[in-house]
Amino acid sequence: MERVDLAKLLEDVRTGAISAEDAQLELLRWPFADLSFARVDHHRALRQGMPEAVYGPGKRPEQCAAIVRELLANGTGPVLLTRADDAQVAAALATSPDGTVTGDPGGRLGALVSWRRASPRREVVTVVTAGTADLPVAAECRATLEAYGFEPTLLADCGVAGLHRLLASYDVLASSDAIVVVAGMEGALASVVGGLVGAPVVAVPTSVGYGASLEGVTALLAMHASCAPGIGVVGIDNGYGAACAVARMLR
Amino acid sequence: MERVDLAKLLEDVRTGAISAEDAQLELLRWPFADLSFARVDHHRALRQGMPEAVYGPGKRPEQCAAIVRELLANGTGPVLLTRADDAQVAAALATSPDGTVTGDPGGRLGALVSWRRASPRREVVTVVTAGTADLPVAAECRATLEAYGFEPTLLADCGVAGLHRLLASYDVLASSDAIVVVAGMEGALASVVGGLVGAPVVAVPTSVGYGASLEGVTALLAMHASCAPGIGVVGIDNGYGAACAVARMLR
Amino acid sequence: MERVDLAKLLEDVRTGAISAEDAQLELLRWPFADLSFARVDHHRALRQGMPEAVYGPGKRPEQCAAIVRELLANGTGPVLLTRADDAQVAAALATSPDGTVTGDPGGRLGALVSWRRASPRREVVTVVTAGTADLPVAAECRATLEAYGFEPTLLADCGVAGLHRLLASYDVLASSDAIVVVAGMEGALASVVGGLVGAPVVAVPTSVGYGASLEGVTALLAMHASCAPGIGVVGIDNGYGAACAVARMLR
Amino acid sequence: MERVDLAKLLEDVRTGAISAEDAQLELLRWPFADLSFARVDHHRALRQGMPEAVYGPGKRPEQCAAIVRELLANGTGPVLLTRADDAQVAAALATSPDGTVTGDPGGRLGALVSWRRASPRREVVTVVTAGTADLPVAAECRATLEAYGFEPTLLADCGVAGLHRLLASYDVLASSDAIVVVAGMEGALASVVGGLVGAPVVAVPTSVGYGASLEGVTALLAMHASCAPGIGVVGIDNGYGAACAVARMLR
Amino acid sequence: MERVDLAKLLEDVRTGAISAEDAQLELLRWPFADLSFARVDHHRALRQGMPEAVYGPGKRPEQCAAIVRELLANGTGPVLLTRADDAQVAAALATSPDGTVTGDPGGRLGALVSWRRASPRREVVTVVTAGTADLPVAAECRATLEAYGFEPTLLADCGVAGLHRLLASYDVLASSDAIVVVAGMEGALASVVGGLVGAPVVAVPTSVGYGASLEGVTALLAMHASCAPGIGVVGIDNGYGAACAVARMLR
């Protein structure tokens, strides 16, 4: 995948292949489209090799639809609408009808809608959840991984209160190229998985649990204080971010 | 109560009573049932002597119902569905109709539904609350204790602002084998009860109170900072957990 | 062990076995000795069956020494001086020389000095630590348990980053009447132990760890948010309190 | 006690008793003395009927000495230097030698030095502490009360883990015109005292305790969440402030 | 107002005026009525000289009604139902119809319903608010003070962003026997009022404000850190508690 080359742009100016005015224009205008309420970053796919993503909350339905349409019209890679409420999903599908709705539609996290899918990847990615209640976050993560071309394996409900449930899938863990651990409450599953295998582990604290769970802060802190070294943690309930972290690792 | 014996399993392999493949299979499959969205831990009753419990929040009603049915079909002990909303209660009772609904149905905590009851226990367990508003948490605790076979005594509204209300029941406290103290606001009742008797005290901070109560965090911290030594604290509003702690003590 | 009987005292007044003035005097004066800076609670051993304990921090060395001496002179059970600095230890031993110094003398927690020991107990108590750095807290816990008459087993450095280290001692855990889990960082060991066995588990968060450990607050929160039900948590670094909780359970 | 009378000042201007320029000058200059690094408030004694107090921390010794000297030279009431370290005490006594050193000299809180004493007050003020370690805070409170002319009674070490130690002094509490409760750890003593009597209760959380005590924050929150109504709370370790609150009540 | 006299009770036992059994019975039963879900404290009015108060949240409407009825039937002083929602108000008025509804009915705080009023008091109590949005808390405070027999003056909207609004009422402040300051946001009004007058100041932080107000925690902390000494602080939005604190001071 080619990248923006500042030196080449300057060289083109020197050789006259492009005028200085045009170069400046290109540098400033090309990488995004200004929709007045949003500066759509067409440059990201080139720069990062990531799908374009539109974060729903705080945007009006028609804004979501317009940004999605702009991204689909001016690129060829996957496009995602994340954390979308029903009105946002409806508006986006009305103008860009072939999207797939997954995630947690109508639920706590909202829907993830995806258009187009990257070419298939052969690396093995596993998503493990501590409990059934962590599944919406895992769903967001899986759908994002699928947009990237992965076919992740899901191991649900492997919390450490019944270690044998996790150990029974030791082979799956041991053969993974990357593992996403999705856990709320005390988040101990990340430490245990991180201690069992040497693969990269991305830990996603979830807001599942009550009382001392503090809406996921406890799990976030615990994952950071983990006695198993080398675990990377993403934000609370951030299944999308965890998938992006995996995609960065396995470029 | 017999326990899983790893040494015996290995011995059976050695003697040919079981093949290595079968042993591995048994080790991996036997202790839980994989419902794809949940790994139901049939092993827990053997391992811990506790009722099977399904934590409702975050699970879809049909998931709750399926896990309860699986637990009832593959065990003989009590089964609990905790913190359930109305739809979860309805779904679970639709497939497993002989459950008893208690706890705080329709309220802040949700319902606790129980199926089957352990054989009666003769130890004396007392549940004391600081105020009337703590009763839903106490109800969750009592229902769990009853599933374990206990017949707990409830002393309601004994907060330290009127000490005589507590001291009037001193005899009940002094003759208890275990005491659960349920208190919100500043949680001082735990210190006072812990200072009065030598029985094990399980303190449950509740989210009752406002302002500086910080949704129960103040009571939790205060119970941990208690000047009465040897109080074990469980999570905020966790009446179920307190009952489990008592059950562990009085096995 | 007999307890204070309010009804009997009143009955004695009625029968003239004791005058009302004397009864009131007895009720008010008998249970403690007023040293002006401290009201030494001679009643606690009767009321709770616990050793007398003097908490060092904030007391002047001569105050520690005087309270210890008072407790030794007016009782027959064990006496403990906890969290003592060098000057407090020296002052206490100068007037009550046959004390045993354990704990963490000169260290973060300070020394635990004990005089006299309760008659031997036969229940099996195990103290498990996640790391070597948790040993000072475990030492405070063990010394307190020994004052109560127990002979606790110590399993050091069994953190979940290397699960096999813990599983290798599964038999010890499974045969324990009570288990104290001492863990800092993310405190995940409590959940794992609580999930493995049905014995009562007392979890002690420690201030071991850095960054997101927040001086033990992370471990405390994580232990409360544990997915393993029925764990009782005591305060940060409170090895003494954990031992008292065990003593309450195994009266 | 007379007060500043804005109307009279304006009337004096009108009648020519004072020129407008002089009135403005008086209004601006009279109530404080500008020492460049401090604006010494000579007006406070008139306005509030309180002793002048100099808060030590952050001031250089010679600054402390100069402010004290200024206050003694331009007033007739008590003067206090609070939270002073050894150098500040020495500097202040060097220039104003007849001060009395109390509080916690050389300790956590530092010394309280007082000069002059208000005329005796006959109201009964009681200071109760939960433990011996709370005594330095109580000492700061007592010394301030004495500067105000009170003769407070001290009840030390009445924590709720041994309620009878408090109840034995019920008569003292019941006959008090104001009660200061000094308690760290979980601060439950404030609730208990507030529930026993109807006198005004000023609660002082202390930073005594460890782990979940959070340097006094736990006690502060717990006192605010108290189930006993009408308790006024002051800042952590603020024995001086509690005494001022009592003085306001009993003017 | 007479108080419970333990010595007298014991003397009556000695003289035979009452049997020991009856004395014990009286001691245990007399001060409260056990409604099973509540232990109604008939003793509080004697002990503290305060109105009986029922805290609404967490109680079922019929529980509120029953406790109010019990208090009215067995006492002669004022009775309050605080923080009541519409159903609780309706239930209480259905069985005890002559109550007066004030406070914040249907609003954030809920209603305060009062029955009977204490005999008139002549002390001057002033309630000052920083803004109009603090009025519901002030209303709860005023209604409670009126139940106690006071006729408080209300000064609304005197926040420090326009100091002249406060200074214009300096005479009212200067002639008050007690002042309640109700302020959200940064709570600076308490410091300013505390610096202006020597009367007792009870500060009530409110949850008014947004962003960094943290639901009143900022105001609570700021009031505790006040540079004006001797301010007693009560819990967030606790207008009822502030009134009780005033009543304690002005007994």
Added chain:
Amino acid sequence: MERVDLAKLLEDVRTGAISAEDAQLELLRWPFADLSFARVDHHRALRQGMPEAVYGPGKRPEQCAAIVRELLANGTGPVLLTRADDAQVAAALATSPDGTVTGDPGGRLGALVSWRRASPRREVVTVVTAGTADLPVAAECRATLEAYGFEPTLLADCGVAGLHRLLASYDVLASSDAIVVVAGMEGALASVVGGLVGAPVVAVPTSVGYGASLEGVTALLAMHASCAPGIGVVGIDNGYGAACAVARMLR
């Protein structure tokens, strides 16, 4: 703009141009109008050169309407009603119909209604947002700036994850007299803008984001910890306050 002159008032008293009684009356009454539930500060426009603003939350619709009407009737400058809900907007417009509704009507922040506009200002003010979801806060800021007479430029969606979107508008930033940066999540845009230009930067943290965003607290803390010196931060979501800060700077 003239200011209140205390010296002149006193001089007028001296010369008899005004009697002392009248002077006192003027001093006390003139600067505000007492509507009983609000003390409307007519003095602010003179004192600060700012529009009059009425903060909606916590006020009843008719209170909002009355204060707005009072301000319009007794001044000539702009009047704002901020954070208003639909009922408050309707009530205010019913009595003062020529207001303009902007901000976030019906949304998270509520509407900003403005009446009258200050004379045009020629300074260049730019409002930059990190994302589309920050636009409601920017809208409140812009509408306030417009009431002050400014014509702010809006640069939307310039977050640092795509730096070129910001750099493309470098010229706009470099020619601004003041810049308001509106950013949620990690708030990094403030540091980047503050590092690019020397103009005054007012940073507004927003509550946009989830999980570790902690309702805007993370952005607020990050903006304060910024490595770019000289950034002034206002409260979370406080677009109104940011506009006021700009107005103070550009008087």
Added chain:
Amino acid sequence: MERVDLAKLLEDVRTGAISAEDAQLELLRWPFADLSFARVDHHRALRQGMPEAVYGPGKRPEQCAAIVRELLANGTGPVLLTRADDAQVAAALATSPDGTVTGDPGGRLGALVSWRRASPRREVVTVVTAGTADLPVAAECRATLEAYGFEPTLLADCGVAGLHRLLASYDVLASSDAIVVVAGMEGALASVVGGLVGAPVVAVPTSVGYGASLEGVTALLAMHASCAPGIGVVGIDNGYGAACAVARMLR
């Protein structure tokens, strides 16, 4: 003051005034000097019109000295070394001897050393402190302002507990072009000053105070929750940052 002109650089490339290679080199190397451990930003003075500043903490003395030397050698404006300990001050003065040491040498904040001074500015800047203990922060602010060419006025010890001390200097405040308010404890002074005048107010919370001051967090939150609109807040104890904010405003 001229600024970096990207368009001109590109034009120079087109005309051959500079080769593309050289242009790239200039773009990359010119604005900073790479000392391996630091990238010294020679560009900042051009870009922001601010003095160069070296933040001491965490740097080795020789690193501080080398960066200062580099800045002095390659620029003509003021250079500051902030928060320096004694060793850092000594090392910097050894190689660049004509620096002036101010701030809080040897104290909590450390020294501020300045070399060269900008040309004099005629705007009036006032620094107000709430107490004497806030003076070290004010000293850091003043020294930075002086490096910028200002001659700030200091008003010390004007806390709101004695409002007349502040009001006496009302004329100074009213004639200021910018005001820095330095206050710890509850930080109320910022609200009062912000309410009195319309000039830009930069508020600096300080870590002065104890108990509920939470090392300055209380003052920071309170200043953000201020009822006086348009106050810009900088970080705790950040006198340097406040001066930079003033310099941005008064460019």
Added chain:
Amino acid sequence: MERVDLAKLLEDVRTGAISAEDAQLELLRWPFADLSFARVDHHRALRQGMPEAVYGPGKRPEQCAAIVRELLANGTGPVLLTRADDAQVAAALATSPDGTVTGDPGGRLGALVSWRRASPRREVVTVVTAGTADLPVAAECRATLEAYGFEPTLLADCGVAGLHRLLASYDVLASSDAIVVVAGMEGALASVVGGLVGAPVVAVPTSVGYGASLEGVTALLAMHASCAPGIGVVGIDNGYGAACAVARMLR
């Protein structure tokens, strides 16, 4: 690298290649050495492909030395002693003399001592710091990466307040296989780097900064709230953990 194979062990039991008793013994004893105070995990190198690491804090010097010696004697890979104080370094080098001391010896973090080095790796790893004060954390990270066989590039002092310093090294970033971003204060560098490149980014918040930096908590939260997706965050100051995360990714 071969891994432990549970199936093979069971198969060996079946074929008689190993007896059941021996298999159990091997399973339990082989992976660690019990030094009584530590269970040294010889299994980790096989399981995770990571160097053995001994965390210094809380261990006595002789304990550190013994664990290091045990690891060196029973393995062939790199061994690290992290966060060691001078006494720990001396003790470890006394018994295992050929260690290399790096990190932050005698400083805030302590030393990192390494023995043996893994075979060279060809992947490109870059460590970027926001400031010079972040270098000790970067040093810990680099030394750990070197033990793994990497030769990381260090880019120091590239904070976002001078973006050109970072952009000048864009080529280095763009050609990296993994990037570690080390930043304190507001941690914005992670978002900017994450937005510029698609490589995996591991963010390390540091405790550098003051006031609102909250000892690194602000940077940690900000990195989690980053608007650049797919950043993995490790604990505060955890340079060692970041290196482990990189090693996991690039196995």
